[in-house]
Amino acid sequence: MAAAHPHRKWSLTQEAFDLLLRCLADDREIAGEKYLEIRRNLIRFFEWRGCPFPEDHADETVNRVARRVSEGEDLRNPGAYFIGVARLLVLEIVKARAKESQALGEIANSSVESVEATGDEPRIECLQQCLETLSSDNRELILQYYQGEKGEKIKNRRQLTVRLGVPLNTLRMRALRVRERLQGCVEQCVSETGM
């Protein structure tokens, strides 16, 4: 699989996108859901790989796959094909960053950034507002799940599993889904407040 030429930027057309969707599923709605899931997974992949712009990299991956499909490529395993293209892109990114590091010298290597606890107040206020938008069950779930530290936190989670009558892993997944929803609400709130 040849990597895309860095100076030729292929633009995703509607026709190419429709053709890509048809490769995912015959039904357009199902294909759309699969496309969104693939894109979410690509974003996570690029995050895990330490890439700086996961969403942009995911879109680039989609463009490259769509181009191959428009050129006659047959996607026998769409998931594997996408991640394969994504890995090649990661290699390109790593090489580019290495070149940038050499070009920038020590400045580029000092990329250790710790997230300082600054500017948390607007985010905390948004979080409190977003907590009120949750149902009482989900609000109670998220508060108790993350209540306490170390041993107390474990104890709280065990109490939750007993009270809700679900296994710990199920509780973990439920807390994760509520957290993701809550985080999206907070990010939107923060962007609206102009932080």
Add this chain to the structure above:
Amino acid sequence: MDVRDAHLNEELIIRYLLGQLPEAQQVEIEDSAFQSQQYMQDILAVESDLIDEYVRGEITLNNREQFERYFLTAPERRRKVEFARALATVTSAVEPETVQNVRTFELPKSKNNLWTFLWGLRPVSALSLAAAALVVVVGAAWLITSGLRVRSQLNQLRAVQQSQDAQQRQLDQQLAGERARTEDLTAQLERERRAEAERAQRVAERSTKPGNPDMIASLILIPGLARGSNAEARVTISPSVRSVQLRVGVEPHDDYSSFRVELLTQKGQKIWSQDNLSIHTTRAGRAILLNLPAKILDAGRYELSLKGTNGSGGSEDVGYYYFDVVRK
């Protein structure tokens, strides 16, 4: 190690997230994540916990350095860390009692933890539990119905039993009564049989023993027979007869206070008499009963004169009776 079991091995996922795995293992984890949504969710959950440990200072020093060097390179991850810090701040500010209150507030309409448990079940488990509950309810209803029916039948049987017992007691009483009466009748019959036997024996003895003073000859005299007529009144006296009983019939209009009887031979000789005789009323009519010694009666004809005593003490002829005596 099999990467597909990595969702059960959080340490491996943590090392992947911190960029500590070789390329080959990274590829295996990523392929598994793209193929399994559950595995993808497991990685995200581990990532979320790793972020929480970082913001709470619970991460190891080595992992912390790697976290800051590798994990925070992406802006999205930095936003995740900021959110996790805000969440930790909010949850740490919530008192345990508040959580307890929230817990009770969780179900404002229904404070039934059972409902919460049921609501939290997976559809398959809930359906199985509902089916089991339905079976239990149906079975309990059947048992209750059967029990009531059996109890009703038992009560009916007991009532029948009691009725049969009462009937049995009544029959026993009747039987005892009948037995008692039977015994009485039997005893009475036995007494009568003995009496009859004794009488028969006495009769037999009298007939076989001559001179038995208890032998009596009897004769009934009807009023209205004239002298010299061919009267049928006759008494046969055997040697064993000691007395002769004469039953002298009296007309109904012959109503006297007392009577006198005189016995005369054919020659007119008075051989016997008796005063102050009264009437005996029997089914055969009114009669005067006389007992004569048999020795005074020789063979021949006799005349019996019956006189009544009126109120003034005078005597009046009532009638004359004739009879023959035959000696054997």
